[in-house]
Amino acid sequence: MSILKNKVKNIKEEIGEKNALLIYNPKNLYYLCGIEGFGAVGLLTPEKWTLFLNENDYELAADKNPANEVHLEIYKKGIVKDTIKELVKKGRISEIFVDNIYGEALRNLENATGRRIEISDVVERARMLKTDDEIENIKKACEIARRGIELAREIYLSEKRISEHNLAAELEYFMKKCGSEGTFEEGILLACEKNAAHIHAKPSDKIIKGAMLVDLGAKFNNYFSDFSRTFTERASNEVKKHAEFIENLELIIIDKIYAGMKIPEISKFAGKEIEKNNFKLFHSLGHGVGLDVHELPIINNDSKEEFTENMVFTIEPGIYKANKFGIRSEDTCLIKNGKAEIL
Amino acid sequence: MSILKNKVKNIKEEIGEKNALLIYNPKNLYYLCGIEGFGAVGLLTPEKWTLFLNENDYELAADKNPANEVHLEIYKKGIVKDTIKELVKKGRISEIFVDNIYGEALRNLENATGRRIEISDVVERARMLKTDDEIENIKKACEIARRGIELAREIYLSEKRISEHNLAAELEYFMKKCGSEGTFEEGILLACEKNAAHIHAKPSDKIIKGAMLVDLGAKFNNYFSDFSRTFTERASNEVKKHAEFIENLELIIIDKIYAGMKIPEISKFAGKEIEKNNFKLFHSLGHGVGLDVHELPIINNDSKEEFTENMVFTIEPGIYKANKFGIRSEDTCLIKNGKAEIL
Numbered sequence: 001m002s003i004l005k006n007k008v009k010n011i012k013e014e015i016g017e018k019n020a021l022l023i024y025n026p027k028n029l030y031y032l033c034g035i036e037g038f039g040a041v042g043l044l045t046p047e048k049w050t051l052f053l054n055e056n057d058y059e060l061a062a063d064k065n066p067a068n069e070v071h072l073e074i075y076k077k078g079i080v081k082d083t084i085k086e087l088v089k090k091g092r093i094s095e096i097f098v099d100n101i102y103g104e105a106l107r108n109l110e111n112a113t114g115r116r117i118e119i120s121d122v123v124e125r126a127r128m129l130k131t132d133d134e135i136e137n138i139k140k141a142c143e144i145a146r147r148g149i150e151l152a153r154e155i156y157l158s159e160k161r162i163s164e165h166n167l168a169a170e171l172e173y174f175m176k177k178c179g180s181e182g183t184f185e186e187g188i189l190l191a192c193e194k195n196a197a198h199i200h201a202k203p204s205d206k207i208i209k210g211a212m213l214v215d216l217g218a219k220f221n222n223y224f225s226d227f228s229r230t231f232t233e234r235a236s237n238e239v240k241k242h243a244e245f246i247e248n249l250e251l252i253i254i255d256k257i258y259a260g261m262k263i264p265e266i267s268k269f270a271g272k273e274i275e276k277n278n279f280k281l282f283h284s285l286g287h288g289v290g291l292d293v294h295e296l297p298i299i300n301n302d303s304k305e306e307f308t309e310n311m312v313f314t315i316e317p318g319i320y321k322a323n324k325f326g327i328r329s330e331d332t333c334l335i336k337n338g339k340a341e342i343l
Numbered sequence: 344m345s346i347l348k349n350k351v352k353n354i355k356e357e358i359g360e361k362n363a364l365l366i367y368n369p370k371n372l373y374y375l376c377g378i379e380g381f382g383a384v385g386l387l388t389p390e391k392w393t394l395f396l397n398e399n400d401y402e403l404a405a406d407k408n409p410a411n412e413v414h415l416e417i418y419k420k421g422i423v424k425d426t427i428k429e430l431v432k433k434g435r436i437s438e439i440f441v442d443n444i445y446g447e448a449l450r451n452l453e454n455a456t457g458r459r460i461e462i463s464d465v466v467e468r469a470r471m472l473k474t475d476d477e478i479e480n481i482k483k484a485c486e487i488a489r490r491g492i493e494l495a496r497e498i499y500l501s502e503k504r505i506s507e508h509n510l511a512a513e514l515e516y517f518m519k520k521c522g523s524e525g526t527f528e529e530g531i532l533l534a535c536e537k538n539a540a541h542i543h544a545k546p547s548d549k550i551i552k553g554a555m556l557v558d559l560g561a562k563f564n565n566y567f568s569d570f571s572r573t574f575t576e577r578a579s580n581e582v583k584k585h586a587e588f589i590e591n592l593e594l595i596i597i598d599k600i601y602a603g604m605k606i607p608e609i610s611k612f613a614g615k616e617i618e619k620n621n622f623k624l625f626h627s628l629g630h631g632v633g634l635d636v637h638e639l640p641i642i643n644n645d646s647k648e649e650f651t652e653n654m655v656f657t658i659e660p661g662i663y664k665a666n667k668f669g670i671r672s673e674d675t676c677l678i679k680n681g682k683a684e685i686l
Binding site: 036038054055056057059060098100101102103104105106107119165166168169172173176177181182185186187197198199200202280282283320322 | 445515545
């Protein structure tokens with residue numbers, strides 16, 4: 001059975017016999033059929049797996065003939081609603097699920113079909129555990145990101161007069177030339193001194209000096225990587241000491257993680273260690289990485305998940321002091337042979 | 344009255360006395376208070392305009408003291424629900440609106456407050472008409488994008504051996520060095536020959552030859568621009584002829600637009616002209632541009648809007664032939680003194 005067919009089979013089992021799943025999230029569609037249709041809709045029923053595409057995408061997808069994986073149809077206004085109504089009428093499906101669409105779209109869909117529609121994260125949850133192919137893509141994205149981090153360090157250490165914005169531009173350009181398809185939606189996060197105290201700092205025109213935080217990722221074959229480093233060679237001893245604490249803590253955390261561990265266990269541990277140092281963990285300790293830079297699982301105290309073989313995620317403890325500094329250390333990790341390893 | 348206060352006043356009038364509006368969309372929040380809070384929530388009531396921020400953003404925003412524009416509070420789990428319940432109980436608000444959040448969040452909010460919550464695009468609609476400041480930012484973003492287009496043409500004409508991916512990387516890098524904060528989420532769209540037949544083509548490793556379509560934008564002070572050109576100097580006469588048709592059509596369309604014109608009128612005109620040439624307009628004729636690259640109004644046959652003074656939008660007719668070519672010509676336009684002008 002092909003990898004795609006196997007993924008679809010697993011999702012079918014999850015949603016249950018006689019139920020249907022509507023998929024609007026482009027990443028979920030790509031995960032299940034390898035086609036990125038703009039404004040496409042997938043409909044998975046016990047009998048059929050259909051992708052409704054706009055005419056332009058249909059022409060091009062049909063040409064590639066992936067029809068053995070998914071049945072392609074041209075999207076027409078009302079086609080999803082009509083197909084569902086027909087299936088319900090014939091008694092082929094009972095419950096209808098949908099991935100997380102906007103509230104207005106959900107209400108329109110319920111009005112059009114006259115049915116209650118349940119929201120399901122079944123595909124997002126399936127995406128948490130990666131296949132070998134997915135891991136290979138993420139590894140390539142990690143390799144490129146590491147080269148970006150190395151260049152960032154080189155330029156930082158050279159003490160060249162360069163702004164946060166221009167250094168970020170250099171790194172994005174360099175990673176693209178290394179084969180990256182892109183980086184985060186908001187671009188690389190790069191900030192020095194007090195600018196880094198903002199968790200989501202955007203590169204400014206400030207000339208690099210003091211400590212510098214860089215948070216970047218690459219994209220390879222649609223899969224992301226995500227890394228952060230804080231360089232402190234040009235910073236005060238106090239900041240250096242804090243950075244050392246965070247870097248060590250990250251490694252201790254990764255070392256503690258094992259397949260079967262409940263996620264809040266590690267998140268609480270990290271929070272306590274940071275509090276011992278009179279700081280607070282403002283953000284989640286990490287997140288899944290794959291077709292999205294941020295995907296499931298969310299690594300925080302509220303998570304219901306546990307670390308599982310083939311799960312890919314970041315670990316990124318950080319501390320921030322308003323108007324002073326921000327320090328974060330982050331790696332993309334994989335659970336393999338029961339333990340977490342850095343990719 | 345400050346520009347921000349004026350914007351808030353207009354929104355209040357739109358939602359009506361005794362009603363409240365919850366705002367989750369970061370662009371809508373930025374529009375109304377100039378603060379980009381990660382995971383922030385705004386609550387606009389007849390009495391108060393409050394922004395709930397995470398602790399990290401609160402520390403930093405409070406320091407800038409924009410408290411005269413908006414009341415800042417630290418976000419805590421349940422605070423939005425509790426605030427709303429309290430206001431309803433005291434009879435201060437009757438109806439509650441929210442901007443377009445995900446279906447699951449909407450249901451959670453309704454369950455938590457025990458109230459029906461209506462979705463409203465009141466802020467997105469207000470954003471359609473730009474202030475002078477917003478227009479200045481978009482103009483700067485247009486200037487940078489035009490320089491990007493010029494460089495694309497230069498490299499295309501030089502017949503230098505370069506891939507779509509690497510040329511896109513050069514253009515993104517160049518525009519960043521010109522002061523652009525970033526480009527589209529998916530990066531620049533750049534494709535030649537048959538690759539351009541895909542409306543949302545991504546740059547590939549194919550070496551540039553034949554006709555080349557480039558669709559790019561810059562970002563300045565959070566505001567976008569959006570342009571497309573199809574270069575045909577290295578293409579067949581047939582493709583040249585089609586490109587000429589589309590370029591002329593774009594100018595004819597822009598010339599026809601006037602303040603007060605119903606949007607479907609121009610969209611239908613464009614569709615008919617394209618059909619006369621035995622093609623089909625696969626996508627909308629254009630869209631609003633501002634804090635988002637794609638925002639209201641959508642310029643298509645279903646639009647309920649009309650062109651209005653200070654509206655900023657793209658006009659982008661395009662034709663596509665599977666496995667052959669794609670041609671699109673796009674400019675960012677503004678309605679000024681009753682007429683559309685290219686920015």
